[in-house]
Amino acid sequence: MKSFDAVGRELDRRAHTYANDVDQSGRHIGYRCRAEDERPVPLEKAVERRMGELKTKRKVRENQVRAMGFIVSSNDALDEKSAREFLDRSINWFGARYGYENLLAAQIHLDEGTPHAHIWIAPVIHDRETGFDRLCAKELFxxxxxxxxxxxxxxxxxxxxxxxxxxxxxxxxxxxxxxxxxxxxxxxxxxxxSLDAYKVQVGTTRALKSEIETLEGERDKAKHGVITAKRELDGLEQLRVCLLYTSDAADECPCVDLGGRRIIKK
Structure with missing residues (x-):
């Protein structure tokens, strides 16, 4: 509970630290999360109000999660009008999904580099059978x-x-x-x-694997060629040695004479 005051001041630009950090043209939009509110209610007060409305079996503990904060950022490719529309839809989507009664605070900030929305939700589930409420951030999120x-x-x-x-x-x-x-x-x-980065990485990996397989095949082929060439070279060397034999030592030569040519015996 102690942290909500500081978060709320940052959320709706009451924090003095923003005096020099953020454009002070007032380009941030606060939402009235309930029709009866005359103006946007600060986060800390909205949390206190919602907790006071709950009908729980047990007292809410000090360390229980009372609010969950979300940031929805605009796509940089969107112009400001489209970004505002997208962020509006985002806030309403959260309200419809988790109950507008649990929409504690919502602000759109257009005074920073990228338009974005801050959305705070009370993690409450209402049990219709028993009529009791319960805080359940671990279950909802x-x-x-x-x-x-x-x-x-x-x-x-x-x-x-x-x-x-x-x-x-x-x-x-x-x-x-x-x-x-x-x-x-x-x-x-x-x-x-990003998913695109993952796809690019997967495609690159597959291409590299294919290239590696091709290179390994060429390497094996080259090894086989080297072995074959070595055998041929050994045969030629043996033939050269045989040609050095004299005629009187022909019987000792491991070659046969076919019309003046020396052929290595198998």
Missing amino acids: APDKRRKNAEGKWEVTAQGTMSRLQEDFWEQVAKPYGYERPMRHELRARGYR
Whole structure:
């Protein structure tokens, strides 16, 4: 709870540190997340209000996660009008997915290098059968489950809700604006930053493997040629030695005479 005040001040530009760091033309848009609000409610107050509304079986612990923050960044290829439209859709998508009552704060920042939106969600699930609410950030935003296989490599055994969130967001919101499909965790862990980069790397690797196989084939062929040439050279050397024999030593020569030519006996 103590951190929300500082985060909220940064979010809606109340922090004095932005006096020299950010363009002060007021090009940031705060959302009224509820119709009854006359103006955007600061994050810390919105969190306190939402926690006070919850009907839980147990008291909310001090160390429980009360809010999850997301940043949606605009595609650099979009002009400001399209970027604003995309960010508007993003905020509404989060509200519809997790409940507008759980949309704590939303701000669009156009006063930095890349337009982006800050979206804060209360990780609350309402149980209709019991009528109780519960905070469940680990459930709503769980990572993929992974384990090492027999080869000692990590593999995904179950897709988490965070991966599904990214997939759904891309399909329903970001795809029409030219965004790439989100990458799986195991690819990001290997240093890839985009799906295109991964495809290029895979294509390059396959091309290199093919080239290596071709070169290895040429190497083996060259080795065979060297062996054959050496055998021929040894035969010629033997023939040269035989030609040095005198006529009286012809019987000892390991060659036969065919019309004045010496042929090595097999």
